[in-house]
Amino acid sequence: xxxxxxxxxxxxxxxxALVGSVFFSxxxxxxxxxxxxxxxxxxxxxxxPPVLVFTTVALGGFRGLIAxxxxxxxxxxxDEGKYFEKVQLADWITKLQPHFVSVxxxxxxxxxxxxxxxxxxxxxxxxxxxxxxxxxxxxxxRFNPDETALYRExxxxxxxxxxxxxDDAHQYYKSEWAREMDRVLGGPNYTALLDPRTDDEKxxxxxxxxxxxxDPQVMEEIDGEYGPLDWRLPEAHAVYWxxxxxxxxxxxxxxxxxxxxxxxxxxxxxxxxxxxxxxxxGKVFQFGPNLPMxxxxxxxxxxxxxxxxxxxxxxxxxxxxxxxxxxFYLYTYNRRAxxxxxxxxLLKHYPDATIxxxxxxxxxxxxxxxxxxxxxxxxRVTEVAGETSKTRTTEAIEGLLVTSFFCLATGQADRxxxxxxxxxxxxxxYQSKTAGLKQQQRIGLPSFDEMKQSALKVFENTYGPTLTxxxxxxxxxxxxxxxxxxxxxxxxxxxxxxxxxxxxxPAL
Numbered sequence: 001x002x003x004x005x006x007x008x009x010x011x012x013x014x015x016x017a018l019v020g021s022v023f024f025s026x027x028x029x030x031x032x033x034x035x036x037x038x039x040x041x042x043x044x045x046x047x048x049p050p051v052l053v054f055t056t057v058a059l060g061g062f063r064g065l066i067a068x069x070x071x072x073x074x075x076x077x078x079d080e081g082k083y084f085e086k087v088q089l090a091d092w093i094t095k096l097q098p099h100f101v102s103v104x105x106x107x108x109x110x111x112x113x114x115x116x117x118x119x120x121x122x123x124x125x126x127x128x129x130x131x132x133x134x135x136x137x138x139x140x141x142r143f144n145p146d147e148t149a150l151y152r153e154x155x156x157x158x159x160x161x162x163x164x165x166x167d168d169a170h171q172y173y174k175s176e177w178a179r180e181m182d183r184v185l186g187g188p189n190y191t192a193l194l195d196p197r198t199d200d201e202k203x204x205x206x207x208x209x210x211x212x213x214x215d216p217q218v219m220e221e222i223d224g225e226y227g228p229l230d231w232r233l234p235e236a237h238a239v240y241w242x243x244x245x246x247x248x249x250x251x252x253x254x255x256x257x258x259x260x261x262x263x264x265x266x267x268x269x270x271x272x273x274x275x276x277x278x279x280x281x282g283k284v285f286q287f288g289p290n291l292p293m294x295x296x297x298x299x300x301x302x303x304x305x306x307x308x309x310x311x312x313x314x315x316x317x318x319x320x321x322x323x324x325x326x327x328f329y330l331y332t333y334n335r336r337a338x339x340x341x342x343x344x345x346l347l348k349h350y351p352d353a354t355i356x357x358x359x360x361x362x363x364x365x366x367x368x369x370x371x372x373x374x375x376x377x378x379x380r381v382t383e384v385a386g387e388t389s390k391t392r393t394t395e396a397i398e399g400l401l402v403t404s405f406f407c408l409a410t411g412q413a414d415r416x417x418x419x420x421x422x423x424x425x426x427x428x429x430y431q432s433k434t435a436g437l438k439q440q441q442r443i444g445l446p447s448f449d450e451m452k453q454s455a456l457k458v459f460e461n462t463y464g465p466t467l468t469x470x471x472x473x474x475x476x477x478x479x480x481x482x483x484x485x486x487x488x489x490x491x492x493x494x495x496x497x498x499x500x501x502x503x504x505x506p507a508l
Contacts, residue, residue, distance in 0.1 A: 087107060087111065090103050091107070094139070098144075099143060102149075104139070104144070105140075105153050108136045108140070109132065111129075111132035111135065116129050117167070122169035126173055126176055129157070133157050136150050136153055137154055138213065145248075146248045147248075148250075148253040149253075151241050151244055151246075151248070152257060152260055155239075155245070155260045158237040158264075159238035159263060161173070162174060162177055163235050163267055165442060165443060174285070178232040178233065179285075181231055181232040184208050186200075186201075188232060193208060193216045194216045194217065194220060214237075218240070219231060222239060222240060225300070226296050226300055227293055228290070228292055230272055230274050230290065232274055233274060235265075235271075236264075239261055242257055242260035255311045258307075258308060258315065259318075262301055262315065265297045266297070266321070266322050266325070268297075269297055269322070270325060270391060270395060271287040271289060271395065272289070272293065273288040273289060275458060287394075288398055289399070294330075301318065301322065305319065324346065326342050330342060331373065331377045331399075332400050333399045333403065334403040347368065351369050352367070353368045354366055355367075355376075355379045355380065381426060390443045390444075390445065393427075393430045394451070397451055397455075400423040401419070401420070401423055401451065401452055402455050402459050404417075404420045406459070406463070406467070408475070424448065431444065431445060
């Protein structure tokens with residue numbers, strides 16, 4: 001019996017010795033795992049939710065097993081289309097394994113894409129889109145600040161979910177985000193928040209940093225490299241989060257993050273100017289091209305191609321399309337000298353460029369080389385009129401209308417009428433091509449009179465009071481009362497016929 005007791009004591013002593021050795025060896029193993037990049041060395045921090053700290057400590061190594069089981073169940077729920085239940089499971093998984101990056105991405109995607117479309121009311125949809133953004137920005141990046149996948153997905157939500165027109169409620173998303181940023185920034189400019197002086201500026205600067213996780217100093221740096229950007233628009237925020245991820249990226253992530261920079265830049269150029277229109281119901285936002293950012297956006301493309309020779313051809317495709325759009329938009333906004341310069345630049349760098357790189361197999365190849373600038377613009381109008389891209393068609397119509405107004409204000413009534421008729425043809429052709437589509441409500445254009453009113457506001461903001469007064473007189477409008485301008489019908493006999501054409505307009 002004495003021998004049995006001694007054996008038990010010996011076993012207990014051995015067990016304690018083994019446990020003690022594990023305690024000391026675990027530290028060494030943890031250091032080696034961190035050094036090899038197998039796991040993270042930092043803790044969750046004092047600000048981590050209590051439930052997350054509890055599960056991390058209490059469950060220990062079993063957390064991974066439980067998270068795997070929940071993940072398998074979550075994938076089953078996705079196959080069954082039960083996204084609400086899946087969101088709850090994903091929330092549990094992130095509490096068990098906060099560094100499991102895929103769960104953050106999938107959960108945010110479910111909220112912004114799969115759950116939002118379950119609702120018809122745009123306000124409900126917007127709440128879910130916001131929640132997806134907040135999950136990545138406020139929670140995912142909090143525990144995974146060096147994971148480029150989170151930055152890339154966050155940029156994609158701004159670029160695609162809010163910025164594109166694939167969701168029926170996209171206009172509501174854009175307007176709500178513009179209103180939020182307009183309130184926080186105090187208008188289109190953030191510079192007052194760089195060095196806030198008043199109590200209101202200090203409050204808004206604090207909200208910008210704490211709620212939206214935006215640093216005005218970084219915004220200024222991005223504006224200096226790519227801008228000027230309007231930070232009330234989603235494309236600017238796509239560029240912001242892409243550049244933040246780019247700073248932390250490894251080689252395998254660089255091309256995806258470069259793409260997440262130059263694609264939003266092209267969109268910001270196409271519709272990166274916010275136009276405010278006052279209505280009895282409040283401020284309404286419309287969008288136009290941001291022409292002043294063309295030179296810096298072009299430099300960004302050149303820099304990315306130089307830094308990534310392996311993917312140069314992919315980036316060059318986007319660069320070529322950007323240049324074609326730049327030439328066309330400058331031409332339609334009556335900035336002919338700049339259009340000529342960029343047209344020459346396009347032909348120099350892409351001599352084999354064609355009018356439509358996305359043409360169907362049975363469509364003829366139309367090379368740009370050998371064309372005049374006017375021929376190129378007419379061909380582009382024909383191409384745009386045959387598309388069902390609301391953004392490109394809207395900007396083409398607005399640009400042609402502004403040019404029409406410029407001609408009318410400078411005594412070129414016949415030419416103004418020609419632009420106006422061409423614009424009406426583009427509008428009519430687009431509306432006829434989209435009339436039978438199910439998504440016509442989403443991609444259909446405003447009425448032609450509404451588009452003329454918007455273009456009139458662009459003209460007034462661009463050309464100043466002298467030409468605006470002339471234009472409103474030619475249109476038969478009061479000097480200060482807004483209204484949809486009528487179409488120029490014939491030359492006005494009382495209009496000056498030898499009025500010199502004004503110099504090219506200033507930057508929009």
